[in-house]
Amino acid sequence: MKQFLAFVRKEFYHVLRDRRTLLILFGMPIAQILIFGFALTNEVKDSEILVVDYARDNASQELLTKIGSSRYFNIRQAALSHSEILGAFKKGKIKAVVVFPADFNEDLLHQNKAQIQIITDATDVNTANMITNYLSSIIVDYQNQINQNLEIPYRITPEVRMLYNPQLKGAHGFVPGVMALVLLLVSVMMTAISIVREKESGTMEILLVSPFKPVLVIFAKAFPYLALSLVNVTAILLLSVFVLDLPVKGSVVLLFAESTLFIITCLALGIFISIKTDSQQIAMLISLMGMLLPTMMFSGFLFPIENMPIPLQIISNIVPSKWFYIIVKSIMIKGLGITALWKETLILLGMTLFLLLVSLKSFKIRLQ
Template structure:
């Protein structure tokens, strides 16, 4: 028994001396609880909406105040024209718009019925459904409060219009998300083990004494995966068009150009991991766990980024998949041109240059 306790004490000593093991044992649960408790929620909060008020009466103002007081919505502007609302949807600045027609309050009080219009960005059908349900509930609560002292009940109808995806097909949301996820994982994982494999097989010495410059060695590792990933993009688009009935509304050439940029971004990150890692197992683990969770959590594909705390929203800006996801939805679903996505394109380009420069700087031309 004493020997058994001695071995237990020895194992405790090994664990307590290993900082990496302690980090996994105690740090990982804390991080997961914080992320899953605060960041990941299907409940929508602080969604940006606008109000087009042609009525400008007491009833419309009271409904607007109830909307603004709700924690589900963040009122951007109160008075816009229809063409400004459309521009806001295209740029992704707003998720919902409420339109009060002229004489809204007068129709409600004199004819006991009035109609308002709700316009939602249905490129994410789940989000659009949730927001319209929240808004309808707020309007219904206001209607019930009005009818407490009314002999004849007043009725406020809501006409819902879904932009970009009137049939509320799920493919409009998951195809761009799957494209970002597949390209990120495949490119990073495949390239992350390329240079490490040369080190483990002992062939890196041959490459280093060859006339090739280090930059050419790195680029030669990335080019095959770039071509194969473009084939992946083509196959995903063909399946989405002919199987899922999701046509590309924008420029296919622009979509391929943006996909090429994102592939290069992912390859650059994979090369950086490959340069820094010492074994293929380590590189594989970093690329899988280090890229899968950020892509799922912070790209906006599965969980709305607006729901997350400000700190995590800032962190999401460093995830390349977030910007590519926005780009693909803008081109495929909304049919927008480069003028609408130049900001996201510039950010992806900057991230790519950063990864490439760090990879080249950390590439060792000597093994010892």
């Protein structure tokens, strides 16, 4: 036990004395949360919207006030022809144009339906989508408001609903994604690199030729990264609650328990990589290409899995971070408990046990 503790302390010295490691450990989660969480929502915040109001009636004015009061849009009004609208886009400042037809109120009152044209700059598809969605939901909102006392409802646009994200906060999906990414980097890459470093410097040979059990060497090396990963989970959650205003809807305890499970999956992977490689560069390359890339691609956090071709969807099932991503999202955003997540948890647990078994099997007590 004393040996184990000495080992853990030594490992902390390594981490705390290397500026690059520290930066990856603590700078990265913060940067990622801020970039993914903040910057992406900022993009839509205060977007310049040009309104061409041919109607200038009650309904259009009311709706405009509503759009303008949202913190996403800044409204500028101008009376432009269609060709002039194109010119306005080319200047690049405007993210979208909203056109009210001349008889907007008339249509609404007499035909119970009216049209609004939304033109967006689709060079940036994501932003364009988001703006369209936001605008649509504001319109739906307005529609609901004026429909309250009516028997025959007014219809303005097709219904758009934003499930589980009524405040339209883009960061929601990113926090679980960033969590998966950061844990992967810390637990897979840094663990693998730190074990391989000992191989390179010859210290591994000494540790093997010591009374300390070789398997314990590996566990002692992995342990500090488990602790550091949990610190990271805490940091990310604190950031998301206090900086991004995203509360954890479900059980925090369950969230930490599931995170610990995923961290152990990652550590097992990191150990496996370190057993199979002899140089830090290769360990890093395998961790990045083999782990980080699939996580970005297949966890569902950057690209929706439903939209992928079937073979890729199938492949996505073997990526542990996909299951972790689903679990965290469900706990944080939907507030689901273990009863709803036992299936995903079991899959992740199975993967963890499998990886632990494989790395322990391939671990050698000698050099070759």
